Amino acid sequence: MRNADAYTIKHQSISSINLMEKAAKAFVKVFKKEVSNKESKISILCGQGNNGGDGLAIARLLDDENYKNVVVYLITFSTGQSEDNKKNIKRLLKLKVPVTIIKEAKIVKNLQSDVLIDAILGSGLNKPLQGDYATVATFVNGLKTKVISVDVPTGFNSEGGIAEKYNGIKADLTICFQRPKINFFCPESVKALDKFKVVDIGLDENFIESQKSEWKLTTESEIQQLLKPRKNFSHKGTYGHALLVAGNNTTMGAALLSASACLHTGAGLTTVCLPQSGLTALNTALPEVMALPRNQYLAMEAFDRFSAIAVGPGLGVEEENEELLEKLVNLRKPLVLDADALTILSQRGDLLYELPAQSILTPHMKEFDRLFGEHKNWWKRVETAKREAIARDLIFVLKNQYTFVCLPNGNVHINPTGNPAMASGGMGDVLTGIITALVAQSYSSADAAILGTYLHGKAGDELAKERFTVSASQVVLQIPKTMKKLLATD
Numbered sequence: 372m373r374n375a376d377a378y379t380i381k382h383q384s385i386s387s388i389n390l391m392e393k394a395a396k397a398f399v400k401v402f403k404k405e406v407s408n409k410e411s412k413i414s415i416l417c418g419q420g421n422n423g424g425d426g427l428a429i430a431r432l433l434d435d436e437n438y439k440n441v442v443v444y445l446i447t448f449s450t451g452q453s454e455d456n457k458k459n460i461k462r463l464l465k466l467k468v469p470v471t472i473i474k475e476a477k478i479v480k481n482l483q484s485d486v487l488i489d490a491i492l493g494s495g496l497n498k499p500l501q502g503d504y505a506t507v508a509t510f511v512n513g514l515k516t517k518v519i520s521v522d523v524p525t526g527f528n529s530e531g532g533i534a535e536k537y538n539g540i541k542a543d544l545t546i547c548f549q550r551p552k553i554n555f556f557c558p559e560s561v562k563a564l565d566k567f568k569v570v571d572i573g574l575d576e577n578f579i580e581s582q583k584s585e586w587k588l589t590t591e592s593e594i595q596q597l598l599k600p601r602k603n604f605s606h607k608g609t610y611g612h613a614l615l616v617a618g619n620n621t622t623m624g625a626a627l628l629s630a631s632a633c634l635h636t637g638a639g640l641t642t643v644c645l646p647q648s649g650l651t652a653l654n655t656a657l658p659e660v661m662a663l664p665r666n667q668y669l670a671m672e673a674f675d676r677f678s679a680i681a682v683g684p685g686l687g688v689e690e691e692n693e694e695l696l697e698k699l700v701n702l703r704k705p706l707v708l709d710a711d712a713l714t715i716l717s718q719r720g721d722l723l724y725e726l727p728a729q730s731i732l733t734p735h736m737k738e739f740d741r742l743f744g745e746h747k748n749w750w751k752r753v754e755t756a757k758r759e760a761i762a763r764d765l766i767f768v769l770k771n772q773y774t775f776v777c778l779p780n781g782n783v784h785i786n787p788t789g790n791p792a793m794a795s796g797g798m799g800d801v802l803t804g805i806i807t808a809l810v811a812q813s814y815s816s817a818d819a820a821i822l823g824t825y826l827h828g829k830a831g832d833e834l835a836k837e838r839f840t841v842s843a844s845q846v847v848l849q850i851p852k853t854m855k856k857l858l859a860t861d
């Protein structure tokens with residue numbers, strides 16, 4: 372963003388002070404919707420850098436908008452002051468907005484306001500908060516006032532691991548400029564923010580897009596371009612034959628959910644390789660789906676006819692399933708590996724390192740750590756996934772509210788869809804079914820992982836608009852509607 376900032380200033384003949392003005396305007400536009408009462412008591416805490424400069428410009432713009440009780444507190448714990456900060460203080464001092472200089476943290480302890488705007492430190496943070504800065508953050512967090520941060524909460528680093536003992540400001544809302552910070556997508560960010568909104572401040576988009584970055588936030592238009600419509604004169608053979616090796620006596624539901632997701636995501640044919648005890652349930656619940664009984668007579672030739680094979684949902688970790696997984700790995704065709712298949716792999720390092728290229732692994736945090744060891748935080752976990760994806764030509768779908776899809780080319784696609792209403796059993800089985808259906812329909816492993824993850828979350832988001840919780844079966848039935856809508860708006 373700093374490069375984009377500099378590029379925009381140079382190539383669009385916009386001065387840095389005007390860019391700051393644009394950022395402040397974009398902030399105020401969202402702020403007005405969040406805090407519509409013009410009588411609200413608003414305290415703005417400003418630092419001495421450009422984040423503080425934004426805060427000063429915001430104070431002036433809120434005054435223009437007739438917010439009647441705006442008070443600015445200028446934090447002067449450091450010696451330097453940025454040029455644009457100086458310019459904005461001059462502009463502000465022409466108005467009647469009260470400005471108090473803060474030399475000691477204790478003044479913040481008793482601030483009386485309805486809303487506090489945090490513009491102390493932004494993306495310029497270069498070390499953890501210490502001394503008075505840390506004390507101010509502690510006092511702000513104790514105020515029980517709604518806190519809205521400018522660009523990033525004070526003390527929160529935009530990239531890299533989030534400290535286990537975060538000591539910065541906890542914001543109710545962060546209004547962030549142009550692009551979300553990568554750390555917003557790590558679960559540990561809950562220590563620093565409840566939600567964030569990204570506002571366009573007019574940085575050069577072509578330049579941003581041209582910048583090399585391994586981080587890609589999946590967008591709806593990319594998904595619309597990936598998604599292939601059904602073809603004229605097509606038939607079931609056109610859309611592949613998916614196999615799910617799944618289910619066990621007490622976990623047959625996982626196999627059914629996966630198979631149902633596969634069917635509804637458009638695989639031409641779906642077969643489940645399951646124990647005899649699941650046949651009645653499968654035939655009753657999903658008459659469209661075929662069965663391949665999983666017993667001692669199962670020959671590996673039976674696996675030749677499938678265009679995609681997933682293994683793991685509700686499989687069980689018994690010896691015979693471990694042997695079957697080994698045989699599947701030895702077929703040397705890409706696999707989709709989930710749940711118990713991942714558990715088996717975590718005990719069979721030899722198999723893990725023999726996985727066929729382009730296989731897709733869909734672990735949640737615990738499954739991932741069982742495979743590759745404990746990780747201190749999500750940043751480190753994603754680093755490992757990136758490294759393993761590159762080294763072994765694998766795709767990792769690291770499940771989380773914002774799932775990270777790590778590809779063999781080193782890119783990490785952050786999936787923006789999905790929500791807490793979906794946090795319930797069976798969701799992972801559904802995701803496996805969706806991804807497998809896409810592989811069966813000839814999507815590359817990378818595209819199937821990116822697209823499948825997006826569709827899964829998007830279907831859940833559509834359902835969550837009207838529901839407190841969303842079940843896995845509901846997501847399955849929503850998938851065809853979600854796909855249709857995405858194509859319709861293309």
Ligand SMILES: NC(=O)C1=CN([C@@H]2O[C@H](COP(=O)(O)OP(=O)(O)OC[C@H]3O[C@@H](n4cnc5c(N)ncnc54)[C@H](O)[C@@H]3O)[C@@H](O)[C@H]2O)[C@@H](O)CC1
Nearest residue numbers: 372376391394420421422492493494495496497498499522
């Ligand atoms: N393209 C962009 O990203 C734009 C950024 N703007 C604003 O500029 C901000 C970045 O401004 P700056 O680079 O001036 O940096 P900040 O305002 O975030 O920080 C100011 C200075 O504080 C010092 N500092 C860092 N960590 C500290 C710590 N732990 N304790 C005490 N002092 C510390 C550093 O020397 C830093 O330069 C953004 O967050 C955003 O609010 C906007 O004004 C316009 C456009």
